[in-house]
Each structure stands twice: as structure tokens, then as C-alpha cells.
Amino acid sequence: MPYAQANLAKIPDELSDDQVVLLADIASTGFSGAESGGVRIGDSVAVFAQGPIGLCATAGAKLMGASLVIGIDGDETRLGMAKRMGADVVLDYRGVDVVAEIKRLTDGGVDVAIEALGTQQTFENALRCLRPGGTLSSLGVYSGKLQMPYDAFAAGIGDHRIVTTLCPGGKERMRRLMETVRRGRVDLRPLLTHTFPLDQIAEGYGIFGDRRDGVLKVAIRP
16 A cells, blocks of 8 residues: 555544545545634634535534534535534525625625635635635635636735645544544534445446435445
8 A cells, every 4th residue: 555654544443434434535625624714713604515525614614613604505405414514504596695695694704715616606706705804715626717806805905815725634634533523523424315335336426426316425335
């Protein structure tokens, strides 16, 4: 196993596969959105997109002490899961002006906005909903050229910060994440909405790819 000394992490006997399977990628990425954004006790945080990574960013913001976590999505199942993972308020972008509503809820803007989808629109909305001095923490993988909306920088006096991050790894990172699960601070099992045996993996991919049946993540068991 290449780099085993740096990357292999022993799973405590009391933790199940379902409890830890998301830690090495989805959860580590989502939590890092809150960490890189510098979420502090008492902060207000908006998380744009409540897919598996966004849901973990929502949980991570709550873990780090945010007093108000706002989850944004256009899928009712995912908005419901956002509440379960720690969101205090959820907003359906299909029926509300998200930026205006966030500014109303926070009396001017959030301290940290986490962008977990990777589109121009979500990036701009995340930037526009920041208070002066706020931070945009970007987790999205952008498929095209990202345009910077200069007018969103509060005419040059917003003092905004943009940070990016992607999936911190290593055995020390995994030890800390597993300890967070072991101590009951977070439970990611609700994100595993579907389970298939290995010989039905194609069906699992089909459900996931088509986003059928309220799917979030699919577990494959050998």
C-alpha cells in the first residue's frame, strides 16, 4: 500500500462501516468548508447546495459553533435532511430570493458562505450574501470558466475573503473524524439512503446518477 504510514487509519472496533465510510471523502470535504471558512462560535453560516458534501458542510458549521446555519437547495428531501444535519433554517431557491432572505435573517449578511455545488450562480449568490468582512468558502468543482462578479465586492469596501479547499486526508485527519463520530458529535448514517450488494452495483449507480427515490449516497456491500 503506497504511503501506508501516512494514510492508513485504523478504524476503532466499536465503529461500523456505515459510520465511517463517508469520512475519507465526502465528510472530510464538507467539514473542511467550515474549517477553511474559519467558522467561529456565534457565526451565521449559509451553505449553498445540500447534496452529501453540502450536508456535511452544514453539520461541520454546527460542530464548529455557528449560531445560525442556513441551508439552501431546491430539493425538498435534501432540505429536510439539512434540518436533520444541523440547519436552523432552510431556503428553497425555487420560491424565494435567497440573497435577500439571508440578509433579512442575518440583519445584513452571513459571516461565512459555503458554496458546495460548483456553478456560477451559486458562487455569485454566496458572495452577495456576505456581510462586510465575511468569507466565501468554496468547495465546488467548477466545470467551466468562473467569472468574478466585481460588483458583488461592495464597491471595494466589503473586505471579503475567498478560500478554496478540497478533501483533506491522512491518517491524523481520519483519526480526528472517527473520534468525532465515536463520541457522538455527528452521525452520517442518514446520508446512506440506499444499500445494494456488489452484484447489483449497476442498479445502485443508476439510482444515484438519476437522483431517484430521494437518494443521497449509495452503499455497496461485497
